[in-house]
Structure formats: C-alpha cells, structure tokens
Amino acid sequence: MAARVPLTRDRVVASALVLVERHGVEALSMRKLAAELGVEAMSLYNHVANKDDVLDAITVVVFERIEPPTPSDDWRADAVALADAFRRAALTFPRTASLSLTRQLRSESALPLTEVALDVLRRAGFDAEQAVHALRALLAYVVGTLLREVGSSPAFAGLDPDARADRETTLAGAGLPRVAESAETLSACVHEDEYRFGLTLMVDALAARVPLTP
Structure with missing residues (x-):
C-alpha cells in the first residue's frame, strides 16, 4: 500500500486552486475541499484558519506568478x-x-x-x-x-x-x-x-x- 501523502498547507492551497479553476470561486467550500483531498473537513483547520484564509492563499499564488x-x-x-x-x-x-x-x-x-x-x-x-x-x-x-x-x-x-x-x-x-x-x-x-x-x-x-x- 502506498504511503499516504501528508496534508500540508501547500497541498490544501493547491487543491483549492484546482477546485476554483474547475468549478469557480462560488463552488469552493471547506467540505468540498476536504473531499478533494480525501480527508475530514476538520483536518483542514490544522493548516488553514478558515475559508477566507484559503481564498487569501490562492490569491497569493497568482501574485507570486507575476515576474x-x-x-x-x-x-x-x-x-x-x-x-x-x-x-x-x-x-x-x-x-x-x-x-x-x-x-x-x-x-x-x-x-x-x-x-x-x-x-x-x-x-x-x-x-x-x-x-x-x-x-x-x-x-x-x-x-x-x-x-x-x-x-x-x-x-x-x-x-x-x-x-x-x-x-x-x-x-x-x-x-x-x-x-x-x-x-x-x-x-x-x-x-x-x-x-x-x-x-x-x-x-x-x-x-x-x-x-x-x-
């Protein structure tokens, strides 16, 4: 059995970005994000404070792409x-x-x-x-x-x-x-x-x- 990839803030943010690009910002929720990662929703709060924190984080990803x-x-x-x-x-x-x-x-x-x-x-x-x-x-x-x-x-x-x-x-x-x-x-x-x-x-x-x- 393959080792389970540890949940990290970067993984949470990357998955949130994928969800938003797939379904739009309005479709993002902590429950859907947890399902995307295959974890319980409460596990997310060890890495992000709340949905606003997630939204801020994916915005930062876009800003970091600016060269x-x-x-x-x-x-x-x-x-x-x-x-x-x-x-x-x-x-x-x-x-x-x-x-x-x-x-x-x-x-x-x-x-x-x-x-x-x-x-x-x-x-x-x-x-x-x-x-x-x-x-x-x-x-x-x-x-x-x-x-x-x-x-x-x-x-x-x-x-x-x-x-x-x-x-x-x-x-x-x-x-x-x-x-x-x-x-x-x-x-x-x-x-x-x-x-x-x-x-x-x-x-x-x-x-x-x-x-x-x-």
Missing part, C-alpha cells in the same frame, strides 16, 4: 511590461482571476510588486504622492479589462462566428447610424487588441502628466 521586468532606461516600456506580467499571471488562472483582481490581501504579498510599480513611476518623474495616484489609475485599467476578459462569453469574444454574425446583423439593423457603421467592430471584443489600445492611452496620458523638470 516583474528588469528595470530599463525607458519607464514607459517598464510600465507596459509590468502590466503585461500582471495580465499573464491572472490569465494563467482565469477562474481565479476575479478573486485575485478584487480581493484585498491581508498579507504583504503584493508589496514587492507595489515597490516595483512605484519605482517605475518615480523614475518617470512623478513625486511620491503622484506615483501612487498613477499606479492606482493604471491598476484600475488593467483590472477592469481583465475582469471583462475573463467574464465575457465566447460570443462576445468572437469565438463563436455564428453568434458574432447574428450580433453584427442586429447592430447593423438597429436604425442607429453610428452603431451601424461600427457594427462589425462592436459585434465582438478582441481582448488583446482592446487591452493594447487602452494601455497605450493610459501610458501616453501618464507621460503627458509627468511634471516638467525645472
């Missing part, structure tokens, strides 16, 4: 690279992304990334206060586009050609001239293109706000 770029002499390229790294990590776990993007971490896992982002913006020329505002604006954009991306239907993402064609026909025939002329583009959302377009706008806008050096 900050090596600083360069181009802060704009660094800002884009950091946003891209954040997006890649989130999309690695698409069903966990809504949790990772909106949960307020009680640990300090996000602080090293905050340091990297603030350093990029300080090197751009923002003072300490402005850098925080700029960071929050960038983060709000990236989180918003990611939530739309992971939550959109295949039809909206353009993955169902028939659904897209039907939507385009509906838009074209809505009797609204501006909607009709943009019906092909409105009928689906190419997430990569939308993300790039908006991110470029955000970085351009931040560059325009960099204080002039006396």
